[in-house]
Amino acid sequence: MTMSDIRTQHVHHGGRRRRLLSGAVAVLLAAPVVMVWSAPQAAAANVTASLVRTVLTSNFNPPSPDPSGITYNSDRDTLLISDAEVDEVSIFHNVNLYETSRAGVLQDTGVTTSYTHEPAGIGYNPANKHVFLSDDDQARVYELAGGPDGRYGTSDDVRTSFSAAAFGGGDSEDVEYFPPTNEVFVLEGADTDVHRVSPGPDGLFNGVAPTGDDIDTEFDIGRYGVDDPEGIGFYPGRNTLLVVDSATETAYEFNRNMQLVNKINIAASNQVFAAGITVAPATNDPNRWDLYIVDRGVDNDTTPSENDGKLYEMSVALPPIGNLAPVVSVGPDQPTHVGEPLTLQAVVRDDGLPTASTTVSWQVVSGPGSVTFGSPQSTQTSATFSSAGTYVVRAVGSDSALSGSDDLVVSVVAAGGALPLDTPVQRAFDDVEQRPTGYADWVGTTLNIPNAGTTTQTIGLRFDNLEVPQGATITEAWVQFTSAGANSGTTAVQIYGVAENDTAAFTTSPTTVTSRPRTSARTTWNPAAWTGTGQAGTAQRTADIRAVAQEIVSRPGWRRGNALGLSLSGTGERRASSHDGPATPVLHVAYTVPSGNTAPVAAFTSTCTGLSCSFNGSGSSDAEGPIAGYAWDFGDSASGSGVQPSHTYGAAGTYTVALTVTDGGGLTNRVTHQVTVGSTSTGIGFHGGIGYVGNTTSPAFAIPSTVAAGDVLVLFATLNLTTSSVTGPSGVTGWTPIENVVSGSQRTMAWSKVAASTDGGQVVRLTFNGYTKVAMQLTAYSGASLGAVSQRSDATTTTAHVTPTVTVGSAGSWLLSYWADKSSTTTNWTAPAGSVTRDVRIGSGSGLIAALVADSGAPVPTGSAGGLTATTNAASRATMVSIVLTPSG
Known part of the structure; x- marks a missing residue:
């Protein structure tokens, strides 16, 4: 992986070193999981959207001059729009939230300035009717529950929030809720990153540890050509996400794992600054999904009197979602010694097609000697190199089809030699210019070192994930810049280190650099003349900063993987490329470890039953002797020690467990694995549900992430055509058909399976030979087995629809009930009293499908069960299914 490929978390402020953005959103780890990819996957389709209509939000009363976020409220069939800049202009009338019809007719307003002046992004959770707002100044995400007045942005809202900065986000341009898996996606505009935030065992979005138990997974989407991402939206008809980029005039379609599906050209809108995107039914055809995009137009920072906001409706025909190639990440380049095993780890992300499993193979691409892999077919392996030089090794992930x-890149040196390491600035907020007044500037393509003309400033540099162990001896250290212009004036730069164990990201605070403690060691750099642009030679290399780096890595609290910070001030000026420019600053160090000591190798296995797991780290090793210490992070804010600890989780789910081993010389090594745990309850429990309704050739959704190994999954689908051929379910294997009923012109089908440990989060889909209106729903239950199944259909139209009876033979059994009808008038299902509604889907247009899934929510008496009546608002003929869920074990 090249240095230009290395990305991590981000931050932003409504611009890019005055490129002026505003935009619009949002795990249980001690440190976030960062997904960094270098090899592109199979090419996505390029399609073009056409313009349906343009609405001038500038003509709203009161106006929205800078609409920055948009989401679809499916319960009200309205659009919610946020404006992050309107309070900065003279036409502000205490309104920055706008609710409109899909046609752009203003219906209601609200205001958020009591807690956020920058509601850059907005998302909506249809399950609980909560609204999410992202603030790109505070780096926070707010969750609003409308109060008794049923509105948003009013005084009776119930508000919670979590910090995006805690997982490395600082420019939270947009936020979107993802219904298929109950997750929130936060878009970072500054660094083209997306954070997938999953609630922890408490089920709440309350931030990552230590304030909460959320789980954050970070993805860099810049590798796909995304340049200035401003908005993210959910596509209900495809269970995908769209990211809009005004710079490339493109909306990028991604799946949940942020694998690129399609690129949509939006140039027909003539957008100036597309800032938010959502998907909703078209205004001229409710059976079609259209894109709705807000455009800020000219920025108010440059034109304070502007009022030119717009809303575009755009139509696009997207191809069916096929199999996508796995995406593989092996992390940053590493150094090692000849004959010394180097731990390698690959992370593979896939869409679950054609099967849920993937394989990994390690290969040698180039190098002067031989390479021996310890486990060449495993995601984690060791590699031993026979001679010094530069090697390239490759991890190949396969889903059996793609x-x-x-x-x-591995730099191999002779035994005992200094290990070289090049670490780039990885985020926009990791190189900043602190000026005498105002905010610290982090946006733009250049760094003025140390001053900008006559403006005195202090430069802050931060190099995260520095893979230097505590106590290492630094033999080389400098920062390599690339020139962004010619400068020959006398310049003297004082370089200090930030005297902290792990330097936090810089912010926009006016004292974000100078308020931090400085090292005693410092270096004076008198750079030679820079004679042009794009130069990266010795003239652009700082003086020796070994003493500065040594003071930091010798701190008792320094650990491998921490962040090292530098402070630069002085006289004169040199213009260098910044993180946002063509070449980011790079910290070069070379180091040795105490003589005769090499870092240990961490390894562990796990065995889980119910919610309890036992771990075994005895496979860890150290060349010089026994492992001195084992430190465990169980992924739920709990920790442990020892070779073979056990841990019981508070809730079912998937957790990332980390083992850090320490040898007798103080060197450490860390490895992570995921474990999936299920409920230990002896009774049946509801473990999640999801649904889809629409007119499509391939309905799909992701199985809820709460699903655990051993759960019973029941999948229902009702079609408005009996002539459509049905293929699937695919994407997740192991389904058994349990019903296939034709009643009139509708067809109802059902399948079941026992969940595997990898099923949660995987996409399951059906495929039809033509467009078909369909309702597809899934429920999951722990501690259950499938019992008796029965079905019946109404003989005549009625508003009262009765399920068939079934025999319950085992105490502790639950009853699962399903109703579905084909109609042009049904707009509501009402479940029978005493049942628990799990999912309701109501289609649209003529021949719509409306379906209800409910269960008993508790054991039912043995004997005869069923005969439950659900009602529709209009008379219709429906098909009903009753299923007994018997307790397992």
Whole structure:
């Protein structure tokens, strides 16, 4: 992986070193999981959207001059729009939230300035009717529950929030809720990153540890050509996400794992600054999904009197979602010694097609000697190199049909030699210019070192994930810049380190650099003349900063993987490329470890039953002797020690467990694995549900992430055509058909399976030979087995629809009930009293499908069960299914 491929978390402020953005959103780890990819996957389709209509939000009363976020409220069939800049202009009338019809007719307003002046992004959770707002100044995400007045942005809202900065986000341009898996996606505009935030065991969005138990997974989407991402929206008809980029005039379609599906050209809108995107039914055809995009137009920072906001409706025909190649990440390049095993780890992300499993193979691409892999077919392996030099190794991930890969460059030196390491600035907020007044500037393509003309300033540089162990001896250290212009004036730069164990990201605070403690060691750099642009030679290399780096890595609290910070001030000026420019600053160090000591190798296995897991780290090793310490992070804010600890989780789910081993010389090594745990309850429990309704050739959704190994999954689908051929379910294997009923012109089908540990989060789909209106729903239950199944259909139209009876033979059993009808008038299902509604889907247009899934929510008596009546608002003929869920074990 090249340095230009290395990305991590981000931050932003409504612009890019005055490129002026505003935009619009949002795990249980001690440190976030960062997904970094270097090898592109199979090419996505390029399609073009056509313009349906343009609405001038500038003509709203009161106006929205800078609409920055938009989401679809499916319960009200309205659009919610946020404006992050309107309070900065003279036409502000205490309104920055706008609710409109899909046609753009203003219906209601609200205001958020009591807690956020920058509601850059907005999302909506249809399950609980909560609204999410992202603030790109505070780096926070707010969750609003409308109060008794049923509105948003009013005084009776119930508000909670979590910090995006805690997982590395600082420019939270947009936020979107993802219904298929109950997750929130936060878009970071500054660094083209997306954070997938999953609620922890408490089920709440309350931030990552230590304030909460959320789980954050970070993805860099810049590798796909995304340049200035401003908005993210959910596509209900496809269970995908759209990211809009005004710079490339493109909306990028991604799946949940942020694998690129399609690129949509939006140039027909003539947008100036597309800032938010959502998907909703078309205004001229409710059976079609259209894109709704808000455009800020000219920025108010440059034109304070502007009022030119717009809303576009655009139509696009997207191809069916096929199999996508796995995406592989092997992390940053590494150094090692000849004959010393180097731990390698590959992370593979896939869409679950054609099967849920993937394989990994390690290969040698180039190098002067031989390479021996310890486990060449495993995601984690060791590699031993026979001679010094530069090697390239590759991890190839395959889903049996397509493959993806990522390369790792390994610098191998003679035994005992200094290990070289080049670490780039990885985020926009990791190189900043602190000026005498105002905010610290982090946006733009250049760094003025140390001053900008006559403006005195202090430069802050931060190099995260520095893979230097505590106590290492630094033999080389400097920062390599690339020139962004010619400068020959006398310049003297004082370089200090930030005297902290792990330097936090810089912010826009006026004292974000100078308020931090400085090292005693410092270096004076008198750069030679820079004679042009794009130069990266010795003239652009700082003086020796070994003493500065040594003071930091010798701190008792320094650990491998921490962040090292530098402070630069002085006289004169040199213009260098910044993180946002063509070449980011790079910290070069070389280091040795105490003589005769090499870092240990961490390894562990796990065995889980119910919610309890036992771990075994005895496979860890150290060349010089026994492992001195084992430190465990169980992924739920709990920790442990020892070789073979056990841990019981508070809730079912998937957790990332980390083992850090320490040898007798103080060197450490860390490895992570995921474990999936299920409920230990002896009774049946509801473990999640999801649904889809629409007119499509391939309905799909992701199985809820709460699903655990051993759960019983029941999948229902009702079609408005009996002539459509049905293929599937696919994407997740192991389904058994349990019903296939034709009643009139509708067809109802059902399948069941026992969940595997990898099923949660995987996409399941059906495929039709033509467009078909369909309702597809899934429920999951722990501690259950499938019992008796029965079905019946109404003989005549009625508003009262009765399920068939079934025999319950085992105490502790639950009853699962299903109703579905084909109608042009049904707009509501009402479940029978005493049942628990799990999912309701109501289609649209003529021949719509409306379906209800409910269960008993508790054991039912043995004997005869069923005969439950659900009602529709209009008379219709329906098909009903009753299923007994018997307790397992």
